[in-house]
């Protein structure tokens with residue numbers, strides 16, 4: 001029996017229902033063969049779990065209608081349970097990527113479903129023009145789990161970094177018009193919007209878009225002298241990933257982060273850690289900065305925060321929480337009722353299930369098993385590195401990592417890539433020992449196939 005206000009509305013009165021009454025042309029139920037290209041009516045669609053499309057049908061639709069910005073792997077998933085996913089043919093996979101470090105608690109977690117469903121029946125969206133209980137409680141939870149300050153909410157990692165970029169610039173401008181420079185790290189990754197892309201130290205991300213946002217200086221990862229010199233009186237901010245994810249799971253050295261902190265203090269520069277990928281418990285701490293013992297002024301986060309429901313956030317230390325004043329920044333959907341309810345439940349579950357301890361123990365177990373594989377498959381497997389449950393397996397230069405990821409998929413193991421020669425593993429925080437054992441077995445087969 002559903003509760004709340006959902007029942008007040010007559011769901012039969014919808015554009016979809018209208019299109020069903022007056023079918024224009026021969027449109028099959030799924031609209032595959034006969035999908036109309038006319039505007040003004042909608043091909044009937046369905047999410048009926050009993051009547052799914054085949055993989056080929058999904059692929060055809062995608063190729064016809066979705067802008068081809070992604071090189072997709074040949075699979076479509078239909079449902080998930082915990083640390084496993086199931087595709088359109090019913091094949092089972094171990095999910096060791098978690099939707100690129102997103103589904104922190106695995107798939108179909110009962111408490112997340114309950115939190116989302118009960119909020120869905122009460123209220124979806126009201127905008128940030130009004131107070132929002134769930135958002136305020138989520139902000140308090142994020143502050144309480146160890147970042148004293150205030151929170152700005154958005155929907156994604158790139159938006160969280162845009163917010164950080166604007167805050168750093170606004171703070172610099174409040175000191176002097178000359179303070180525009182942001183220091184970032186080569187091979188870092190901060191997102192795809194213009195600002196975040198401009199902070200990303202990779203030519204391949206910039207190429208083809210003309211002029212990017214200026215006054216960004218890149219220094220090499222762990223180049224302490226270069227970093228110290230770049231943080232000067234023209235700088236307003238520094239942004240870095242404590243563990244560079246996209247470029248191959250590269251943890252920065254603790255000395256580098258300490259120098260960043262010290263120089264930012266000396267030059268009155270804002271220090272931002274992009275914890276979009278490593279944050280929210282993946283490191284074995286809520287945030288990787290806690291592992292390093294270096295406290296930034298800003299932490300950006302997204303991915304795992306909503307456990308699969310889109311939400312991003314920028315946490316700002318008290319000292320800088322006055323910089324963005326009303327009207328200087330905003331986000332229509334940021335910290336909406338649904339996202340906030342789910343994210344709050346993610347944090348509650350991390351606490352109640354003591355998942356940070358589980359991450360630390362699982363990371364030790366998995367890393368040790370992977371190191372045994374490294375010894376067995378040397379020199380093809382060169383190194384196992386990372387922090388917590390964000391792990392990079394470095395393969396011999398020249399290895400066709402893309403082909404290997406596809407091969408793993410065919411074996412029933414979902415893993416990702418990083419940099420040029422690194423396999424990226426990011427299982428859910430509540431991954432089970434039996435799943436790790438099976439994944440290691442499959443990786444063993446995968447590495448053996450390279451010889």
Ligand SMILES: Cc1ncc(COP(=O)(O)O)c(C=O)c1O
Pocket residue numbers: 100155156157158159161189190191192241245246274275276277302303
């Ligand atoms: C460290 C880091 N920052 C930012 C982003 C961008 O996040 P989003 O794709 O949610 O915009 C990513 C995405 O992979 C990331 O890994």
